[in-house]
Amino acid sequence: MRIALLGYGKMGKTIEQIALQRGHTIVIKANHNDNYDITQADIAIDFSIPSAAFKNISHSLTHNIPVISGTTGWLKDYDKAVALCEAKNGAFIYASNFSLGVNIFFELNTNLAKMMNTLKQYKVSIEEIHHTQKLDAPSGTAITLANDIISVHSNYNSWQLNKETDNAIQILAKREEDVPGTHTINYNSDIDTINIKHVAHNRQGFALGAVVAAEWLLGKTGIFTMKDVLNIG
Ligand SMILES: NC(=O)C1=CN([C@@H]2O[C@H](COP(=O)(O)OP(=O)(O)OC[C@H]3O[C@@H](n4cnc5c(N)ncnc54)[C@H](O)[C@@H]3O)[C@@H](O)[C@H]2O)C=CC1
Numbered sequence: 640m641r642i643a644l645l646g647y648g649k650m651g652k653t654i655e656q657i658a659l660q661r662g663h664t665i666v667i668k669a670n671h672n673d674n675y676d677i678t679q680a681d682i683a684i685d686f687s688i689p690s691a692a693f694k695n696i697s698h699s700l701t702h703n704i705p706v707i708s709g710t711t712g713w714l715k716d717y718d719k720a721v722a723l724c725e726a727k728n729g730a731f732i733y734a735s736n737f738s739l740g741v742n743i744f745f746e747l748n749t750n751l752a753k754m755m756n757t758l759k760q761y762k763v764s765i766e767e768i769h770h771t772q773k774l775d776a777p778s779g780t781a782i783t784l785a786n787d788i789i790s791v792h793s794n795y796n797s798w799q800l801n802k803e804t805d806n807a808i809q810i811l812a813k814r815e816e817d818v819p820g821t822h823t824i825n826y827n828s829d830i831d832t833i834n835i836k837h838v839a840h841n842r843q844g845f846a847l848g849a850v851v852a853a854e855w856l857l858g859k860t861g862i863f864t865m866k867d868v869l870n871i872g
């Protein structure tokens with residue numbers, strides 16, 4: 640596959656390594672608003688910044704290039720990206736987290752939340768820890784985890800960043816040097832605490848997932864998620 644990397648930072652560079660190992664070619668490495676010809680590529684992979692993601696995605700879809708996006712913090716425009724993809728009969732995958740481990744963790748989180756729905760003495764909270772350069776908070780992964788709990792647990796109808804309220808899930812966002820991504824779900828009662836945790840040791844899992852998703856998407860039309868790619872859930 641000829642891949643356009645829209646965003647050539649920490650993730651773009653890790654994706655390049657894995658894509659080359661899997662026999663693909665990188666034809667575009669775009670940072671900032673570079674003037675590139677997207678039609679040279681078979682597929683675009685966007686790991687850029689929140690304020691640039693929608694523009695990158697719509698540029699690719701407008702030119703009939705399938706696109707994978709892992710950028711977080713741009714979801715206010717997600718419905719517009721879906722509408723454009725449908726109008727162009729294109730192909731699009733967004734995932735807040737492309738790693739296989741986190742996608743298994745998403746399933747674990749939903750199943751645990753279903754069980755905890757009958758045990759109202761436990762209060763849930765989410766903690767995410769990332770590197771200090773991260774632009775958005777809470778992480779996209781923490782938002783997915785919170786929304787998945789809300790969809791099956793009747794005590795909660797929203798989430799709140801760094802704030803405890805009755806019917807909202809508190810998400811604590813911490814920033815520390817060099818942390819690739821740690822997410823913990825805590826169910827706390829007066830008697831005990833149950834928690835599940837995912838710790839990324841590096842960025843390889845995110846990057847491999849994004850390349851596997853690109854390989855899977857090529858030749859398809861529609862709007863998909865990592866559940867479709869990994870056939871789980
Ligand atoms: N979904 C997932 O599995 C993962 C998502 N991420 C997300 O991916 C994004 C990128 O993460 P990192 O690579 O760690 O950040 P980074 O800051 O290292 O790289 C972002 C790059 O985007 C570039 N950029 C700025 N404006 C651009 C534009 N208009 N078009 C193209 N590129 C532009 C910057 O110059 C920079 O090189 C973040 O939103 C992060 O939260 C990160 C890891 C995994």
Ligand SMILES: O=C(O)C1=N[C@H](C(=O)O)C[C@H](O)C1
Nearest residue numbers: 711735773778779780819820
């Ligand atoms: O910015 C990061 O680094 C990460 N961002 C994603 C998120 O916001 O959830 C995924 C991963 O946790 C790393």
